[in-house]
Amino acid sequence: xxxxxxxxxxxxxxxxxxxxxxxxxxxxxxxxxxxxxxxxxxxxxxxxxxxxxxxxxxxxxxxxxxxxxxxxxxxxxxxxxxxxxxxxxxxxxxxxxxxxxxxxxxxxxxxxxxxxxxxxxxxxxxxxxxxxxxxxxxxxxxxxxxxxxxxxxxxxxxxxxxxxxxxxxxxxxxxxxxxxxxxxxxxxxxxxxxxxxxxxxxxxxxxxxxxxxxxxxxxxxxxxxxxxxxxxxxxxxxxxxxxxxx
Amino acid sequence: xxxxxxxxxxxxxxxxxxxxxxxxxxxxxxxxxxxxxxxxxxxxxxxxxxxxxxxxxxxxxxxxxxxxxxxxxxxxxxxxxxxxxxxxxxxxxxxxxxxxxxxxxxxxxxxxxxxxxxxxxxxxxxxxxxxxxxxxxxxxxxxxxxxxxxxxxxxxxxxxxxxxxxxxxxxxxxxxxxxxxxxxxxxxxxxxxxxxxxxxxxxxxxxxxxxxxxxxxxxxxxxxxxxxxxxxxxxxxxxxxxxxxxxxxxxxxxxxxxxxxxxxxxxxxxxxxxxxxxxxxxxxxxxxxxxxxxxxxxxxxxxxxxxxxxxxxxxxxxxxxxxxxxxxxxxxxxxxxxxxxxxxxxxxxxxxxxxxxxxxxxxxxxxxxxxxxxx
Ligand SMILES: Nc1ncnc2c1ncn2[C@@H]1O[C@H](COP(=O)(O)OP(=O)(O)O)[C@@H](O)[C@H]1O
Ligand SMILES: [Mg+2]
Numbered sequence: 001x002x003x004x005x006x007x008x009x010x011x012x013x014x015x016x017x018x019x020x021x022x023x024x025x026x027x028x029x030x031x032x033x034x035x036x037x038x039x040x041x042x043x044x045x046x047x048x049x050x051x052x053x054x055x056x057x058x059x060x061x062x063x064x065x066x067x068x069x070x071x072x073x074x075x076x077x078x079x080x081x082x083x084x085x086x087x088x089x090x091x092x093x094x095x096x097x098x099x100x101x102x103x104x105x106x107x108x109x110x111x112x113x114x115x116x117x118x119x120x121x122x123x124x125x126x127x128x129x130x131x132x133x134x135x136x137x138x139x140x141x142x143x144x145x146x147x148x149x150x151x152x153x154x155x156x157x158x159x160x161x162x163x164x165x166x167x168x169x170x171x172x173x174x175x176x177x178x179x180x181x182x183x184x185x186x187x188x189x190x191x192x193x194x195x196x197x198x199x200x201x202x203x204x205x206x207x208x209x210x211x212x213x214x215x216x217x218x219x220x221x222x223x224x225x226x227x228x229x230x231x232x233x234x235x236x237x238x239x240x241x242x243x244x245x246x
Numbered sequence: 247x248x249x250x251x252x253x254x255x256x257x258x259x260x261x262x263x264x265x266x267x268x269x270x271x272x273x274x275x276x277x278x279x280x281x282x283x284x285x286x287x288x289x290x291x292x293x294x295x296x297x298x299x300x301x302x303x304x305x306x307x308x309x310x311x312x313x314x315x316x317x318x319x320x321x322x323x324x325x326x327x328x329x330x331x332x333x334x335x336x337x338x339x340x341x342x343x344x345x346x347x348x349x350x351x352x353x354x355x356x357x358x359x360x361x362x363x364x365x366x367x368x369x370x371x372x373x374x375x376x377x378x379x380x381x382x383x384x385x386x387x388x389x390x391x392x393x394x395x396x397x398x399x400x401x402x403x404x405x406x407x408x409x410x411x412x413x414x415x416x417x418x419x420x421x422x423x424x425x426x427x428x429x430x431x432x433x434x435x436x437x438x439x440x441x442x443x444x445x446x447x448x449x450x451x452x453x454x455x456x457x458x459x460x461x462x463x464x465x466x467x468x469x470x471x472x473x474x475x476x477x478x479x480x481x482x483x484x485x486x487x488x489x490x491x492x493x494x495x496x497x498x499x500x501x502x503x504x505x506x507x508x509x510x511x512x513x514x515x516x517x518x519x520x521x522x523x524x525x526x527x528x529x530x531x532x533x534x535x536x537x538x539x540x541x542x543x544x545x546x547x548x549x550x551x552x553x554x555x556x557x558x559x560x561x562x563x564x565x566x567x568x569x570x571x572x573x574x575x576x577x578x579x580x581x582x583x584x585x586x587x588x589x590x591x592x593x594x595x596x597x598x599x600x601x602x603x604x605x606x607x608x609x610x611x612x613x614x615x616x617x618x619x620x621x
Contacts, residue, residue, distance in 0.1 A: 054426045075428035105427030
């Protein structure tokens with residue numbers, strides 16, 4: 001019997017900057033088609049986990065596979081939405097140009113984007129409601145608009161797995177709703193989404209899968225089974241009864 | 247020699263033409279590659295590389311015993327590259343921060359280079375004199391073959407730039423993302439670094455170790471002020487660089503005793519100063535002007551909405567009111583009144599003002615936009 005491989009499978013992953021271990025012996029299995037939140041306090045290693053999955057950071061030990069193969073063989077299946085603060089928005093370029101960068105991977109070395117790529121990028125811009133800003137200098141966009149540009153750039157990659165690092169950071173309520181609707185749509189289309197998320201209140205509403213992380217992996221599974229006070233307390237170290245009970 | 251003499255000589259004098267051409271090409275390639283250093287926020291790297299080149303020059307002389315510029319520059323290239331990769335190695339393997347590693351290598355290599363220069367000066371070899379010209383450069387020693395080498399490197403880097411344009415742009419903006427798309431960022435990084443080292447080494451003879459990084463950074467920093475487009479920025483930086491070379495050479499040739507390298511750098515610095523003040527988008531001057539204009543505009547609007555609150559409860563909107571009642575209103579001056587009248591938003595007669603229909607519409611629109619939260 002051949003089992004369907006997990007979208008992402010992580011075994012015994014340990015990561016350290018300098019000498020300090022940031023992720024310790026993580027095991028994680030993400031089934032295909034889930035919309036998963038990664039929650040944990042600041043400095044828990046959420047961003048590091050995402051970067052390790054993407055091969056941006058080399059782990060000390062352990063392995064990561066994407067649909068059963070190493071990341072290097074699956075680059076076309078994964079799209080990344082970095083934290084907004086990770087780039088310099090004063091870079092001399094336009095919104096459309098940044099979104100077009102999402103097509104560079106499928107183009108490969110040297111080949112330039114053409115009409116087809118431009119059309120796909122415009123469609124992605126439209127999807128995130130940013131079409132009218134396509135020629136806008138990126139430094140002239142608001143924080144929420146910059147976030148949507150990053151989302152559009154990932155959409156244009158047309159991947160199977162989306163890894164997003166705090167896509168709701170600094171966006172207003174309307175934008176948050178717009179983004180979550182896009183994520184839910186992607187899930188309906190069979191995509192797997194992994195989202196670093198800060199607002200515990202909205203986890204049950206937005207996500208169907210959740211991973212608790214604080215240097216070690218605390219728990220991972222369906223929201224309705226494991227999103228409870230017990231796991232929250234284990235992750236955040238304080239009693240969360242009041243905060244999340246509805 | 248005056249400047250116009252210089253430009254006349256440029257046509258007839260072969261040496262001067264060679265030097266001018268050399269400094270122009272050097273400026274252009276520095277502007278082009280400096281754009282990468284500026285946008286990657288690696289301004290210090292150029293400084294470290296150029297200082298790291300000094301011991302290479304000295305060692306090349308000690309080993310070969312001849313003062314052939316090309317040989318010395320190969321020495322510079324080797325030690326510049328070693329310095330660069332040591333910096334990257336230190337950052338990667340230790341807990342030292344980037345700027346610490348840069349400072350460390352810079353002073354270590356430069357100190358060693360100076361030590362070697364002192365040692366050379368004590369050597370009995372008659373050839374020794376003049377090696378220290380690499381500290382501040384000496385454009386007068388440029389010969390035609392130097393210009394050819396510069397042109398070759400410029401051509402090559404242009405080719406690489408055009409070939410890998412998309413990848414380089416991506417790397418400049420978002421290196422992590424570049425990696426996730428499957429591009430080999432190490433290769434791209436090494437490619438850029440090698441060309442920056444090449445440009446620096448080429449400039450040592452003309453501009454010298456100490457000021458070389460300014461030559462690399464100044465045109466790019468100036469160019470950034472004028473455009474929000476990457477390719478335009480690189481083109482402008484090259485033009486600024488080339489002009490710095492030409493003007494610097496012209497000024498130093500027309501004033502005896504001014505050494506060319508520092509003058510070129512000063513010209514480039516003038517471009518930076520001018521750009522930071524006068525560029526329309528980002529310059530200090532226009533930002534100030536915009537700021538004042540906006541403030542004035544805001545005061546006009548404030549006064550108009552204040553008037554609207556007085557007027558709106560009257561049946562006749564054009565009913566005149568005493569100017570006196572505005573006196574205690576913050577933001578009101580006689581000048582605002584004049585401005586408002588000029589825009590035909592109000593009419594002023596004697597000591598009274600009255601709103602026009604246009605003014606009333608405008609004010610109502612603003613009033614509802616802002617909300618009545620001033621009450
Ligand atoms: N480049 C880095 N160098 C050194 N330490 C880092 C680096 N990036 C993150 N860290 C440290 O690793 C820990 C986890 O960081 P991160 O993954 O960003 O956490 P989170 O995203 O959950 O807030 C933190 O303690 C942080 O200080
Ligand atoms: Mg983080």
